[in-house]
Amino acid sequence: MNRSLITGTGSHVPSVILKNQDLEKIVDTNNEWIIARTGIKERRIVDGETTNDIAVKAAKNALKSAGTSPKDIDLIIAGTVTPDMLFPSTACFVQSHIGANRGIAAFDVSAACSGFLYALDVADKYIRAGISKKALVIGVDVFSKIVDWKDRNTCVLFGDGAGAVLLSAEKGKRGILSTHIHADGHYGKMLYAPLSINSSPFHKKSPEHSYMKMQGNELFKIAVRTMGEACQEALEYTGLKAEDISLLIPHQANMRIIKATAERLGLPEEKVYINLDKYGNTSAGSIPLALDEAVKKGTVKSGDIILFVAFGGGLTWASAIVRW
Numbered sequence: 001m002n003r004s005l006i007t008g009t010g011s012h013v014p015s016v017i018l019k020n021q022d023l024e025k026i027v028d029t030n031n032e033w034i035i036a037r038t039g040i041k042e043r044r045i046v047d048g049e050t051t052n053d054i055a056v057k058a059a060k061n062a063l064k065s066a067g068t069s070p071k072d073i074d075l076i077i078a079g080t081v082t083p084d085m086l087f088p089s090t091a092c093f094v095q096s097h098i099g100a101n102r103g104i105a106a107f108d109v110s111a112a113c114s115g116f117l118y119a120l121d122v123a124d125k126y127i128r129a130g131i132s133k134k135a136l137v138i139g140v141d142v143f144s145k146i147v148d149w150k151d152r153n154t155c156v157l158f159g160d161g162a163g164a165v166l167l168s169a170e171k172g173k174r175g176i177l178s179t180h181i182h183a184d185g186h187y188g189k190m191l192y193a194p195l196s197i198n199s200s201p202f203h204k205k206s207p208e209h210s211y212m213k214m215q216g217n218e219l220f221k222i223a224v225r226t227m228g229e230a231c232q233e234a235l236e237y238t239g240l241k242a243e244d245i246s247l248l249i250p251h252q253a254n255m256r257i258i259k260a261t262a263e264r265l266g267l268p269e270e271k272v273y274i275n276l277d278k279y280g281n282t283s284a285g286s287i288p289l290a291l292d293e294a295v296k297k298g299t300v301k302s303g304d305i306i307l308f309v310a311f312g313g314g315l316t317w318a319s320a321i322v323r324w
């Protein structure tokens with residue numbers, strides 16, 4: 001059976017840097033609180049660019065690093081909850097702007113911060129089933145357009161960014177060894193962003209504004225528990241032990257959640273990839289952005305075992321293990 005090998009990675013972040021000190025001028029917060037409670041020092045914010053724009057840039061970078069022509073792709077999946085339009089999808093926009101063939105499959109998946117791993121799970125299954133040979137998987141979000149910039153509980157946490165990987169169907173021992181995705185919609189109201197459009201003359205209720213809303217404290221506890229369980233499930237499925245993990249690339253939401261997850265696994269600090277300080281929580285962009293950075297730095301070497309784990313709105317959670 002074919003495996004999905006990650007043959008290229010790419011990312012893109014906007015050039016505008018918003019430091020904690022800049023946020024002190026917008027809401028009642030301070031640099032020390034943000035660093036101590038989250039680990040974030042700065043984040044990137046779009047200034048004119050859109051979700052589609054940054055997704056295209058990340059996708060092009062992934063194709064370039066793989067040395068693959070867009071004409072060879074047969075599947076594009078984008079994980080995002082901040083698309084520019086209800087339709088066409090982000091994936092369709094990417095298809096038309098990178099020069100991919102007409103007629104291939106292209107669609108988005110909605111799983112908030114777990115969006116990239118959800119998309120990876122689907123693409124991996126297409127490849128294993130023999131339906132796809134080369135799949136482009138993107139994680140992208142622009143939370144700056146749905147965050148309430150008057151709410152200090154949320155606006156300090158998020159940033160904008162995109163990452164992408166190219167999967168190629170290959171035989172052999174390298175590639176994706178496992179993916180697992182989960183959801184519990186009963187916790188949906190803990191983290192959500194309502195859709196404020198309703199132009200129907202028959203709709204009596206005025207729509208809620210579409211700012212995202214979050215019960216941070218409760219989520220924190222669930223995130224620590226589910227990320228730990230997701231890692232354990234991935235290890236059990238692959239028959240690997242925590243000490244076999246070369247690098248943990250967790251969703252970059254909060255340093256304390258990441259540390260708690262690593263501690264549960266007994267992983268030392270140097271085996272945990274962190275770039276949250278520079279980008280904040282970029283939702284679906286977070287894991288592929290971190291992976292691309294790790295690859296470019298040479299942190300990831302052939303044969304390494306990488307564990308990815310994410311948690312987000314839905315609630316959703318997911319994991320993947322890759323032999324690089």
Ligand code: ACO
Pocket residue numbers: 028029030033034037038112113114152153154156191216217218219220223253254257281283311312313
């Ligand atoms: N600056 C200063 N003070 C603040 C700020 C701020 N930016 N935000 C909150 N505070 C205050 C609160 O008002 C509170 O004050 P009070 O005690 O006077 O009421 C105090 O700080 C403590 O607030 P908590 O909410 O208890 O702070 P906590 O330590 O829980 O940290 C945080 C909050 C960072 C949001 C944390 O709970 C967290 O990271 N939660 C998980 C977020 C997450 O993982 N989300 C899921 C992924 S996102 C996605 O899927 C899209």
